[in-house]
Amino acid sequence: MKALAPGTVIFHRHRGYGVITAVNLLTGWVAARFGSESRTLDLNLSTDEVQFADGEAILFRRAPPDRMPHARLMAMVRELHRAGYQKLYLYSWPKPSGLHWRWHLFSGPRDWMQRSWREGWYGSGADYNVNPVMGWGDKPGASTHELIDALARFDPQGLAQALGRDEDHSAWFEQVCEALLPGYMYSLDMQRPEGGPLLDAPAVPVVPVRATLPPYSGPDIGWPPGWQGLWSKVHVLPARRPDFSGIPET
Known part of the structure; x- marks a missing residue:
């Protein structure tokens, strides 16, 4: 369409x-x-x-759409890994309100705490509910390969930085996608006592991407490679771009 x-x-x-x-x-x-x-x-x-105007019918699916784009992003990242772009990573975590989940794609060095930020490579379910696109010139409901094409056209330099091998992470990501797609996503949310470090490493939280899906009941998902050494550290998010819009985050 x-x-x-x-x-x-x-x-x-x-x-x-x-x-x-x-x-x-x-x-x-x-x-x-x-x-x-x-x-x-x-x-x-x-x-x-x-x-x-040319007479083509505008069809709107009656099935409820995904309330967040993370599963579509996971499918896209998996295909890019298979094509040799293994230095592409997807980080997702909840907003403070717990109502929506953020997403952040980054490429290059695998540093979960100090991730590189590129314009258009991050967003949240709150934005997606109003306009279900990633922002790369893609269309609503675009297929996995259409998303890849849109991202490659939008930021070829950023995608080029993902070209390379990271076999440990790509193997972990492939297993996660097999277990979760198409209805669920992972959340790299390190919950800890107030002001203290985490004492152990629980299973990765799993969240359904549609409100009609039941809670996840499959096998536990392990944390990605390179995460083990982070349990004793304070989880500090990289500095975000300043927002002068005046619109409060939810």
Whole structure:
């Protein structure tokens, strides 16, 4: 299906041609303007039989979408590992509120605590709920290979840094993907007593990516290579880019 975004010209059998002004792909509702510049009409993509200007039907799946992109990212990273880009890593951890999980792709040296930050290589489920894309020019619901192509076009220099061998991590990641995909993701969340170090290494937390899935009941997931020495250290996240938007994080 073609990309659907504000500015897309559509056709409705009762209203004629119009232009989309707002899209919510999580719920399937769009706002469109037909003729009048001062008034918009809300349309449901599942029931209102909206079409593109060339007559192609706009179909919206009724099944609930993933509430976070981590499983799709895991599938993409696995394919890149198989293609020789084994120095590509996916770090995911919960926001302080516990309502959403962040994700961060990084390439080059495998340093879980001091990760390299590249524009567009990080995000969260909160952003994904409103606009289910990664931000690389990809389309909603893009396949694994389409995501790879979009990332390669968006930041070829960053992806080139992932070219190389890291057999320990790629073997661990392959096993994790076999156990979790397509419905679950891992969270590298080191819970510790207030102000103190972790005393042992529990299983990696596993989270369903759709609200309708039951809690994970499969085999325990071990921590990735290079993580063992971190249990006695204070978990300090790398410095983030300053945010002057004034919008509080959830």
